[in-house]
Amino acid sequence: MTEAPVRLRDFIEAVAEGDRSALEHLYKATSDKLYGVVLRVLRKPELAEEALAEAYLRVWREAGHYAPVLLDPTSWLVMHARRAALDIARKRAELGHEEMADVSEQTAETEGEDSERVVSDELKQLLGCMARLSADPRLMLLLAYYDGWSHTELAIEFDAPPGTIRTWMLRGLEQIRECTGP
């Protein structure tokens, strides 16, 4: 579902004023997207539902902090959804509940979904920057962003020490920073 950014901004602005109906409008306009985000990270619907609810409660609490000049509305909402999902994922990993999905299956899923998608110039530029990375670090960055994999999980999957994974990730991030600018 797509919604004009200006309208989403208005909703967030009204939410910051305590308008509950604005939050419901915002939910209707964006929950499909945010549920896709958290389901991708957590894989299990019951966990994704918990994360989605937590994400909108955070939006309700922090709408007054939203600065549209820094981040577009959808990106700001996705940021909260990812944080809520990652908090749950990390907590479960620490308790030993985490089950890692098959990396080859996930990668194939991403490529299949994206092959015919129309993407923005910003995404094209970012993907162009990521294309300059070698294959493994690029895959790790994508697994971290989309699937919420930590250093430890990547170290297990790629059979490398966590320190080595971190070195690759930092180099990758540095290259992306240099390539994209602020």
Added chain:
Amino acid sequence: MHGTMKLTDDTDLLVGEYVLGILEREERRMLEEIAEREPSVQAAVMIWERRLAPLHELIVPVAPPESIWPKIAGGLDGVVQEARVRGPGFFEVVSELARSQGAATAMELVEKLRRWRMLAFVSAAVALALAAFVVAELIRPTPLPTAPLIAVLRSDTFAPPFIVALNQEARSLEVRSVPSGNAEDRSYAFWLLRGDRPPVPLGRLRDKGVLRPDALKRIDRAALRDAEIAVSVEPNEATAEQPSGPFIYRGKFE
């Protein structure tokens, strides 16, 4: 300020790791704590969010169960909305970035930030300007006397940092993040440095862990806050009270 640029660059990349979503739970919590009180780190978070945000375009929307909205609506009464103003200093940091880029106003800078391709040529300078602020903010003593003191220990080469936390109550040093493993016969030795005094051994670890040396109990808090933590690599069997080689990582508490 010694070694400021390297340290700040590490901090900015640590923020990048946070936004990417790769940090472990404790590291995430630590970064969020710092961002909560440091406007410059908040600004770095938003810049990394903006940088990686286009990736979300590829996420396929999925309709959630209808039962979720009523739960959210029912939970709103228990959530206090935060004040509309951002913490003091946030927009000052953005303003400083604007100044460093020759933009007349922070808003003008933001307009520039919107257009990535126009900005590519100033990226390094913006990163440096931000890095300077991150350091200026991070090296301030924490106003909370009982909060853990955090230090990022950096090397002279491009390598991920150690992150250590000093528990001021228990007088223990928790090594939260280790850059890489050692050979089996080597371990990391941690040292406390205070001015020209000889290094004080704090103990050895091969990976993350907690050190509880008696030495930390004998030094008052103010001195600990000003101290520096250094790391050398030592043979496992060595018992020397002095490092056998150079310090490969070092850093001060925030």
